[in-house]
Amino acid sequence: MMPHRYIKKILSANVYDVAVETPVDLALSLSKRLENNILIKREDLQPIHSFxxxxxxxxxxxxxxxxxxxxxxxxxxxxxxxxxxxxxxxxxxxxxxxxxxxxxxxxxxxxxxxxxxxxxxxxxxxxxxxxxxxxxxxxxxxxIHPFDDEHTIAGQGTVAVELLRQVEDNIDAIFVPVGGGGLIAGMSVYIKYLRPDIKIIGVEPEDSCCLKAALDAGERVILPEVGTFAEGVAVAQIGELTFELAQQYVDEVITVTTDELCAAIKDIYDDTRAIAEPSGACAVAGLKKYIEREQARGQTLVAVATGANLNFDRLRHVAERAEIGEGREAIIAAQIPEQPGSFKRFCTALGERNITEFNYRYANEGQAQVFVGVTLKSEEGGRERLIAELSSQDISAVDLSDNEMAKIHIRYMVGGHAAVDNEVVYRFTFPERPGALLKFLNKLGQPWNISMFHYRNHGSAHGRVLVGMQVPLEDKVTFEGYLDELGYAFNEETDNPAYQLFLAPESR
Missing domain, CATH: 3.40.50.1100 (Rossmann fold)
Incomplete structure (x- = not known):
């Protein structure tokens, strides 16, 4: 289909019987902090709180x-x-x-x-x-297809019609979340038709980047696994029609982490008092990453906040991760002597940095491993500076800020090393529904012994579990074959440094 046919469809799209024209708000705090003119298109204000x-x-x-x-x-x-x-x-x-x-x-x-x-x-x-x-x-x-339909694409394109009419300044770039691609397809074809100078940048979570994978491959691909934190854009394959348009009109795709999404949710809240869902905060997260990469200053950048349908139960998880995503907190494992005064000396080595979390349990009379959250200030340098300063004080420390298992499980499990033979550790994701945990245990519980188990509900559609199993080396192939048959997504974490430092049998 030629672009002009989409333009006609977008301009004649019948949406305002139920939809409303949403405002474009200046993100005052974010603009000041990042030294750019940052605008947010508020699609979270639609009647269903989504575009x-x-x-x-x-x-x-x-x-x-x-x-x-x-x-x-x-x-x-x-x-x-x-x-x-x-x-x-x-x-x-x-x-x-x-x-x-x-x-x-x-x-x-x-x-x-x-x-x-x-x-x-x-x-x-x-x-x-x-x-x-x-x-x-x-x-x-x-x-009614959610994205791969000409009329759906045209309806989403009306966001761009409003945006170009509402913003009088020159726009340098517009950041758009991508799931199946309906929104970015409709917006990009219209904007590039009228304002080809404006960059159109898609934003996807790192663990569900179907558009980026397709653009890199030159064809639509199916992701083998899709992360579910930003469930609104958790799509395994970009649409056929949407990919055709994205190839022509999207300038690039930026991927963001879960922590960066949480930080963006906080940014949006600070400026608007609205609580975006993770997919709704995608564009702000990508915009921030773009500014850092390009060292952009004085530009006008627009992020589309696509939705605010966040389960209240997930706010705890978002709050825990936001500071890490903003680079204002580090999670580290540090080794200190098991003797009186060690904690005080450790705090002294941190200087003016504040401790946000400290997990410890006595294990032996030698060295103690502690799990620590530390606030970071921009003037004090980042995580690398912190680790270097601790090293200069003869304190061995490992940065766990990017270690997903440490942040989801280990921080709640620090309790000392156990005397367990043949322990292997796996992290699972399973559908969260009534009875799901019992079903998971029933499937997992035989014929090998469960030596460690941690589950915590995060208010999402998928439960996450860390499991230790006693599996002799000669059973390992059979055991993993059994896990494949279970049908749950899993990753082995036996060699994960967080497990090794805090929970693994000391004989390892």
Missing amino acids: KIRGAYNCISQLSDVQRACGVVAASAGNHAQGVAMSAKHLGIDATIVMPNTTPDIKVNSVKALGAKVILHGDSFAQAYTYSLTLVADHGLVY
Whole structure:
């Protein structure tokens, strides 16, 4: 399809029966701190707190009378589901939403409140999607795609129409979160048509970067695993139509970490008092990374805040990780003598830095390993400076700030080394639903002994568990074959320095 056809579709997109024109706010604190003019397009202020209402309504409003009579169906665990439900209700159309069993009750209830029928099926989006297609085949329902549809893309493109009209200054770059690509496809084709000088930069989480992988490969690829922290953009493969447009009109893609997303959520809150969902904060996280990389100063940069449907239970996790993502906290493992006064000498070595966390348990009469959180100030240097200063005081320290296992599990488990033979350690991710932990234990619990176990609910659709198992070396291949059969995503962590320093048997 030629670009001008998309331009016509975007300009004629019918979205304002249900959507609203959202403001562009100046992020005053962020602008001052980063020495740039930073603007936020507030799509979190839509009636469903997400831009998805635009594409869903434009797509459904284009249906013929015959199609409307059939009813619509969509597979979604989040914002698209609410967009379809609200749009169908406004137009008097029956809507069915297939959601994974792992979908939090707050999202299920939100969709039901909008008048849609909800079917819970499977433990993943892929399973829900497959089932939704059977409803299309068996009952003639019309499927409303969340991103890979011309009308959906055009509806999302209306964000760009508003943005260029609202911002009178010259814009240097616009940062757009990417999941399946509907938003960045619609925005980029319109902006590049009118303002080819503006950079369009996609932003994806490092563990679900389907557009970046496709651009690097020159073709659409399927990610073998997809991270779920930013579930709104957790897509394994970029759309076919959206990839075609992204190849032509997107300048680059920046990837961000979970910690950087948490820091961006805090940044948005500080400037707007709105709590963005992780996918909604993607653009701000990428914008900050771009400024640091380019050493940009005095530019006008726009981030699209795409949504604010965050489960309240996840706020604790976000708050814990935000300071690390901002570079204002380091997590370290330090070795100090097991003798009176050692802790005081350690604090003295830190200088004026504040300790935010200190975990320790007596293990032996020699050296003690402590798990420590330390605040960092820009004028005091970063993590490398901290480690170097401790080393100069003859304190051995290991930086664990980027160690996911340490941040999710070890910080809550510091309790000394156990006398356990043949222990191997694995980190698992499994669908979070009623009875999921018991099901996981039932599958895992035989024939090898569980020697260590840590699980903590983070308010997300997936539970995360750290497990120690007693597996003799000669059983290792058989054991991993058994894990493959379980069907849960897993990574071995036996050699992880955090485990070795705090929990591994001392004989290792």
